[in-house]
Every structure is written in C-alpha cells, then in structure tokens.
Amino acid sequence: MDGSIPGSGTVKGEGRILMANEAVISTGVAEAPPRVSEWRRFRRVFLGRILVLIGLVIIAFFVFIAIFAPLLAPYPPNDPDLASALQQPSSTHLLGKDALGRDTLSRVIYGARTSLMIGLIVVVIATIIGMTLGLVAGYYGGWTYNIIMRFIDALMSFPMILLAMVIAALLGNGMRNVIIALSIAMMPGYARLMCAQVLAVKENDYVTAGRSIGASNLRIMLRHIVPNCLPPLIVLITMQLGSVILAEAGLSFLGIGITPPTPAWGSMVNDGRQYLLTLPILSFAPGLALMLVVFGFNMVGDGLRDALDPRLRGAL
Amino acid sequence: MTTFIIRRLIMAVIVLILVSLMVFMAMRLLPGDPIRMLVTQSEQQEFTEEQIAKLRHEFGLDRPLMVQYISWLGGIFRGDLGTSILHRAPVAGEILRRLPITLHIGLTAYIIGVIIGVPFGILCAIRRGRFLDTLVTALANIGITMPAFWLGVMLIYLFGLELRWLPVQGYTSPFDDFWLSSKQLVMPVICMILFPIASNTRQTRSSMLEVMRQDYIRTAWSKGLRERIIIIRHALKNGLIPVITLSGMGFSMIIGGSVIIETVFNIPGMGRLAVTSILNQDYPYVQGIILIVAAFVSIVNLLVDLTYGWLDPRIRYS
Numbered sequence: 001m002d003g004s005i006p007g008s009g010t011v012k013g014e015g016r017i018l019m020a021n022e023a024v025i026s027t028g029v030a031e032a033p034p035r036v037s038e039w040r041r042f043r044r045v046f047l048g049r050i051l052v053l054i055g056l057v058i059i060a061f062f063v064f065i066a067i068f069a070p071l072l073a074p075y076p077p078n079d080p081d082l083a084s085a086l087q088q089p090s091s092t093h094l095l096g097k098d099a100l101g102r103d104t105l106s107r108v109i110y111g112a113r114t115s116l117m118i119g120l121i122v123v124v125i126a127t128i129i130g131m132t133l134g135l136v137a138g139y140y141g142g143w144t145y146n147i148i149m150r151f152i153d154a155l156m157s158f159p160m161i162l163l164a165m166v167i168a169a170l171l172g173n174g175m176r177n178v179i180i181a182l183s184i185a186m187m188p189g190y191a192r193l194m195c196a197q198v199l200a201v202k203e204n205d206y207v208t209a210g211r212s213i214g215a216s217n218l219r220i221m222l223r224h225i226v227p228n229c230l231p232p233l234i235v236l237i238t239m240q241l242g243s244v245i246l247a248e249a250g251l252s253f254l255g256i257g258i259t260p261p262t263p264a265w266g267s268m269v270n271d272g273r274q275y276l277l278t279l280p281i282l283s284f285a286p287g288l289a290l291m292l293v294v295f296g297f298n299m300v301g302d303g304l305r306d307a308l309d310p311r312l313r314g315a316l
Numbered sequence: 317m318t319t320f321i322i323r324r325l326i327m328a329v330i331v332l333i334l335v336s337l338m339v340f341m342a343m344r345l346l347p348g349d350p351i352r353m354l355v356t357q358s359e360q361q362e363f364t365e366e367q368i369a370k371l372r373h374e375f376g377l378d379r380p381l382m383v384q385y386i387s388w389l390g391g392i393f394r395g396d397l398g399t400s401i402l403h404r405a406p407v408a409g410e411i412l413r414r415l416p417i418t419l420h421i422g423l424t425a426y427i428i429g430v431i432i433g434v435p436f437g438i439l440c441a442i443r444r445g446r447f448l449d450t451l452v453t454a455l456a457n458i459g460i461t462m463p464a465f466w467l468g469v470m471l472i473y474l475f476g477l478e479l480r481w482l483p484v485q486g487y488t489s490p491f492d493d494f495w496l497s498s499k500q501l502v503m504p505v506i507c508m509i510l511f512p513i514a515s516n517t518r519q520t521r522s523s524m525l526e527v528m529r530q531d532y533i534r535t536a537w538s539k540g541l542r543e544r545i546i547i548i549r550h551a552l553k554n555g556l557i558p559v560i561t562l563s564g565m566g567f568s569m570i571i572g573g574s575v576i577i578e579t580v581f582n583i584p585g586m587g588r589l590a591v592t593s594i595l596n597q598d599y600p601y602v603q604g605i606i607l608i609v610a611a612f613v614s615i616v617n618l619l620v621d622l623t624y625g626w627l628d629p630r631i632r633y634s
Contacts, residue, residue: 151334
C-alpha cells in the first residue's frame, strides 16, 4: 500500500484522505497569528456550521441516554415475557416487543450504551498503540521504520471488518474480545498517520534545537513532536468513532462478538429480519439509532477537519 | 520508473509473506480449535481422545508450527491451499468457484461508484456553495453513514416483501438467466455502491477545490480560457490523483462489504464463505480466503501506486 512512500503524507483512513504532511508543513511555516484569534477562528469555523451543530446535538443526546439508560428506559432491557412476544407498538410499549417479549425501546436505549462504550474504548486503545508505533517508526527511521511499517502494511492489506471478524471469532464472544479485535483492526490507520506526521514534524528547527541542548529522545518525542502531530489525529479519532460503531454493529449483525442478552443494535437488526412482514420496527429502530450516531460523529469530524486544517484558512 | 516498479514489487511480496505468517500464527496461537468444533458438530456422539488425536494427525495439526507453516506455504505455490476440516474438500477449488460471484457484484458496484461519484464531485466543486453542491454533499454524508446491512434489510422489506418487485435473496449466474441475475443484483449493488459513491464524491470535491485554488488555474482564467477547458485540461489532471489513490482503498472496502451484504442477501460468494468458516473455525478456509483477499488488495494497490508514480513524478523519485 501507499505506506511504502515514506513521508508522502497520504493517509488512507476509512475512505478519506488526509494530506497530513501538507497540513503540518503549513503549520510549520509559522504564519504566527496570535493564539487568541486562532482559537476564535477555530470556534467560528467549527461552530458556524449548522451540520456540526446538529452532529453535536445528536452526540450529546445519545451520550445522555447511554449514561442515564437505567433511568430513561421504561422497562429492563433483558426481561423476557414470552406471552407478549412480538406485540405491536402501543402506548405502553412505544416500539413494540421483540420475539422474546422484551421492550424494543428499552433495548434501543441500552444499545446506545454498548455502542458508545465500545466505540470510545476501541478508539482510545487503537490511538495509543497506533500513535506509539507511528511515533517510534517515524522518529527512529531506518530498520525500525521498515519493520513497523511493513507490519502495518500487512495489517492494512485486508479489509478492516474481515480482520476484526477473524480476531473476534478466534478469541471467542464477549465485549472484551470485540474491543481487542476492533482495536487491532483500527490501529494501523493511526500508526500510518502518526508516522507521516512525525516524519514531517521532526524536520523542524525546534527539534534540532532541542537536540542541540542535549534533550533526550524521549523528551523530544513527548514534548516537541507529539503535541505538534495532534490536530490531524484528533480529526481521525472523531471520524473513526463513527466507523468503529458501524463495525461493531456489523460484527454483532453477523453474530460475532456481543453475546445475545446484551442489547446491541447490530444483532437487534438481525433478530428483527425474521419478522419484517409483521413487525418491521424491530429492525428499523435500532438501525436508525445507529445511523444517527454515526452521522453525528461524521459531521463533527468534518467540522473539526475544516477548522483544524490550515489549508482551508481563509476559504471559509 | 523501472527501479520504482521493482521496488514496489519486492515490497508487495514481502507484505504478502508477512500476511501469510500473521494469519497462520493468529489461527494457531489464539484460542479456538477446529477439531473440537468438528467433533461437536459431528453426528457421532462420543469421541475418544484417541480418535481426536487421529483426526488431528490426519490434518497435520500435530506437527510443529513451523513445519505446518512451511508446508502450507509450499502448497500455495502449487495452487493448493489445503483441505477444509469441516467439509473435507480442497479449499482452492471452493474459493475459485465463489470468487467470481463476489467479483461480479463487487466490481459492478465499484464501477458504478466511480461513474457516479467522480462527476458528482467535480460538479460540486465547480458549483461550490450552490444548491446542487449542498444537496449532493448532504446526500454523500448520508451515504457514508448508512449501515449497509440495515439498508439491505430495509430494501428487502420494501421492494422484496411489500412491493414484491425484486427477489429477496439468492444469486444466479448472468450466463444462466441474465434477467433473473440482474434482478437479484439490484439490491445488493445498491447497498454496496452507497459508500463508494459518497466517498468518491467527497474526495473528488475536496481535491478539485484544492486544485482550483492553485496559481496555474488562476493563470488559465486570466488567459481568458473557457471554464470547460480549464476544468478538463488543467484541473482534472491534478485533481483526480488523490481520487485514484483512494480507489485502491475502495476496492478493499468492497471486499469487506461483501462479507456483510452476502450474508444479508444469502449470496453464496466468498464473503458468505468467510463468515461461515470463521464461525466454524475452519482454519484452511479462513487462511485461504484472507490470503486471496490480501493478494487482490495488494495487486490493486500496486497498480494504484504505479499509476500514481506514473502520473506524479515526485513520487517516483522520492
């Protein structure tokens, strides 16, 4: 893959290209506007777009119902009642009941917990591992670079969902294993972006200056390089949150990962398939929730990209 | 250019060997045992430890890991990907039988994605901020957001069950019954093209916008050239380079998507095979499929890189 072109700075992540390198170069060429106006510009661009605001509201809404699920859900999510199975939506059960007689609305609400929790944990783990690998590869170069990046290339040469499936299936079901599987599958993107960033940032004078006063490698990496690599990573993290949530839903749709009683949107869509003719809402509702969450994260990610990308300065 | 090609080829081979090693080791070192799986799925009720050991020996799973890996790798060069543990059938044959099905659906979706996505992206970039741009960008945002499996289920509900316009599942070869085959293809392809269209549109739009701000485009305007000439002759050449890079990624996404779409529509392709053999822990199938997929993705990426190097000399000489 394209990681073979060191420092070309083209990073592929879930079908988007971030020209990471260029972004850094333009930050490196200090335009040096005062910090306050920089922050103001960020706020103006970021919050000035209606879609970003909608995205933020959606995310806030789902985070809220995920945290307060036990208070908001009208019924317990795993309370089977076979006598009332497949009940049509009514005033007491707004979205009806599933094949085991569980309240669909409550399960959708608890599903937000599963989705957001897995999304957040996976992104944190993948970012930490990916950033570290990319940092080491980019900073030391040479053999270290070659070994790490070829390994990353190999991981990236099969579709992310397939990789996650294989690892999750081999580790066995359960939330912990899904998190491990998705973290491994998501990690290469961060490693590659970080590596491209580091390759560009380490050419800056302040890195040479740091070295000339005898700063250790670790100090240079943590104090000078990492902070300057962050903006594109923040964008990727936000965008990946949506992808991770989608991937987790895909896995649970296929019956890999989250074990049955735990409410997960993907498996709810799958369970509902059998009752499409009588009760389509069983599949429709969890899928809609999933789509809204992913939409929210994508919009905020787009907004962040526009606000943090110096190339678009003045264009917006 | 020759050095560049050779360097990329060597790199691709190294990556593939790494993939084979990683897949092999992952399958062996992580928990999960295909023989146990075979035993539990078998009709015979009781298995003695002796019989299990015999089965293990039969599939060569009792040999040292390195020996197993080398013999598997050796087989690959003879076109032998091993024997399925559950079905006792050669893996390569089954994969070859199913690959065309996946490629038929995948390539159809891929090509439509490019044909629709790229022109849309160009249009949006030219008409930036106008109604068309806003509309298409909004649709593209929905496109990258829509969970494919959910869309599939909803399409089945609407067009298959309620309106009864399209068959809800299955696959027929276009050589057997072209009309039925096309009808069966509609819904899976719709599910699969959404993402490529959306990402191609977004990528083309942003890279065209980037190019349109360059000095040489301003020069072209000030020379008094017509808009069409500027777009086609000057802007597209540079504007489409990132789109080509992305198309390699798009291919990988299509294969990944087939895993889910083939399950939704019950299509007997490679994606479906991947899911069932992963669930059954049928090592040889999983290894074979992943290797084939990785090989395809690597070849596509190699072609993409070569095109990229050919279009942009800066890459070639770096």
